[in-house]
Amino acid sequence: MTQEAGRKRKRRNKSRKTETTSTHAAASLTVKQSPSASTVFKASSKPSSFLEKMKAKLSGGHFRMINEKLYTCSGDEALNYFKEDPSLFNMYHTGYQEQMSRWPEQPVNIIMKWLKDHNSSLVVADFGCGDARLAKGVENKVFSIDLVANDPSVIACDMSKTPLDSSSIDVAVFCLSLMGTDFPSFIKEAHRVLKQNGWLLIAEVRSRFDPNNGGADPDSFSKAVCSLGFTSVSKDFSNKMFILLYFKKKPKNNSGKEIKWPELKPCLYKRR
Template sequence: MNQEAGGRNRKRKRRNNHRKTETPSKKQTATATAAASSSVKQPPPTCTVAKTLPKPLSFLEKMKAKLAGGHFRMINEKLYTCSGDEALNYFKEDPSLFNMYHTGYQEQMSRWPEQPVNIIMKWLKDHPSSLVVADFGCGDARLAKGVKNKVFSIDLVSKDPSVIACDMSNTPLETSSVDVAVFCLSLMGTNFPNYLQEAHRVLKPSGWLLIAEVKSRFDPNNGGADPDTFCEAVCELGFTSVSKDFSNKMFILLYFKKKPKNKVSKGINWPELKPCLYKRR
């Protein structure tokens, strides 16, 4: 009996040992799982970066922008439809209008793919820096700040100590004192021929006249002046046409040289330049 009982006890122990070998404990299972997890590379935690969106304009800001745009268009129309001395008196009465106009002007220019003043700067840099320049309708005097030449910056109002404030048809410059006269989007008054006559007066013989203007002003199919007719009038004033550049879709560039002999035709038939007016919104 004792031998039989001992045999049963030995068999029971072998079965228990076999179960321990086959079935791991909960603690062993958890440890094994943790080890397996640590051996597998986990993807890094995703970091969500919030995109900074432009703050929408408030109703008040929208109204201010609309009013500023309306004021610019009003002043712009005034400058295209009055004479130079009228424009001078207009800004004398309220100089803040000049700042308002040029703020709107710069906003409009920022939409152009290319600026005509940059082309004129490049032209000057390709010529001797000793050439003296008169910038008629200089605005913020950007041309003077971008070249090494001596530049007389002229406009209706002086926003900078270097700018000469005057009517562009009657400047304080001496006769035959400059080598290059520039009109960059500035033939705006109804008496624009007087501006060109003044440029002719202050230019030295064989001096350069550079004109950059909005292309629509020289589109005869849409009420603009015929560019050839305009160039003929400038030549009658005492210039020779050197070249015309119509390659830009926004503006044209005209290059003239003053004739050595100062002979000016009388009774020049000047074409009317189409005002560059912006649509009211």
Template sequence: MKKFFVVNSWGKGESPIQFASVPKQQKADISAFKKAKKKKKNIKDSSTASGQIFPRPPLAPPPSPPPITESPALKQSKSILRGRVTKPNKKSKPAKESPNKIKMPTPKPTQSSSFEAKLKENLMGGRFRFINEQLYTMSSKSANKLFREDKSAFEAYHEGYRHQVQKWPMNPLNKIIKFIKKLPKDSVVGDFGCGEGKLGQSVPNKVFSIDLVACRKDIIASDMANTPLDNECLNVAVYCLSLMGTNLNDYLLEANRCLKMGGILLAAEIESRFDDVRQFIKSLENCGFSLIKKDASVKLFLFFQFKKVRNVGKEAKLTPFSLKPCVYRKR
């Protein structure tokens, strides 16, 4: 045991203090630890001197926190705290156009083009009125000859007719179509003066479409006074704005021939064409028909529904009658 001498500040002189000696095994452990530490230091110094660096294994990145989503109410409250309130923009922003895209200017109608269109419309309307007046003041034979000699006249007439229909409160053909749709589907219809054949394309019934000129394959080109239809083959005969000409008796006697007994004749005409409606009804009674209904509920037009009550025959001696021409306003 070793002895150490310390100064005793509490009294005079020195008093020896004895410390316990370290055991040999503990000394060996301390010496081994110092040697290992020195060896590790020498290895680190030598690796640094030779330029070799032993990197530490990479540490795993810390997990990223979940994204924080702010509700619209929270965003608005933050805006209020910052001193401003932004209103939601309901209007969608237009898509940005590419700067390389070439914008084509929209052509504006020039004064000359509008004048040409108006002139063309006036010419078309003038030709329609001219043909229309001829059809009212000539027989069906003469009208047939007119369209055979001038094939463009039929197209010009119906082009003007389409423009005229747009000015009316309604198309009277639509009322007739509605009536026929209520009939049994096996009812056979004859459309006399069908024009472009709209009736045949609008109902499920079998329809014989007849006019002076056939603009489609399903239309029969024929004089309405002498058609190729068989006797008593129709349940319904239609005359929608087609009682034109000076020989209306011939049209109605042809309808009497083609209609079955008890068959229906439907007629629609402009009201201004009638001087005396009672005289018109009397003329149809002479052709073998009896009035069922007269309808004046639609402004500008009169609708008639007749029933065939007897066979008259094509050779019947009847007083000729006609309706007033429909005069359109000149521009």
């Protein structure tokens, strides 16, 4: 091989190496500039997660607002409130179910068990039934009553003015539903529709009956219920979240004297 031919060959090899190096560098630059799949996923997931958190926060805020409204107004006002915007009822119960999911035990389950331990022929009125869970969980005939009827089986009305016949019910249930400022009128309605010796079952948030923190004295509350025409059968304070009170309707009505009802502390949730 001549010297001239050797020099030409070296120049060709050098040119090829330069092209290869440039190609590799360009590819490397492209890889570095292009985000990885995991980076893209994280970037796209952040707004979604943020929106979900904001939606949950807004939903929680709406629930607290509606909850406070229900505890600080009368039953008739609450009925009109939901008539104006029925969607608020769904919003409230979505938040309510989310709150209840944190409780280790549900009072409605205890009431279901109580009914299953008694005769299934007992006719029940569930005041403030919500999603009518009680009616779906027992064999008894249950009249489900609430401010809005999201199910054909629910009777929508003010709980102090139900369409139920007098002395037609064996068991009246208030499961976390003594919310209005006129709650005594709900209990009076339960007394009207109950048969003689009929049962009144009340489950309420424990803090509402804690005199040390602004709640009502449970003995004073029971005394007021008994003055209406009931006998106190038992009280269950074993659960840290709620209490259960069991009454039976007396054979004779009360004397009609004015009853002094204790004020029940509203169950309000902290704003976040």
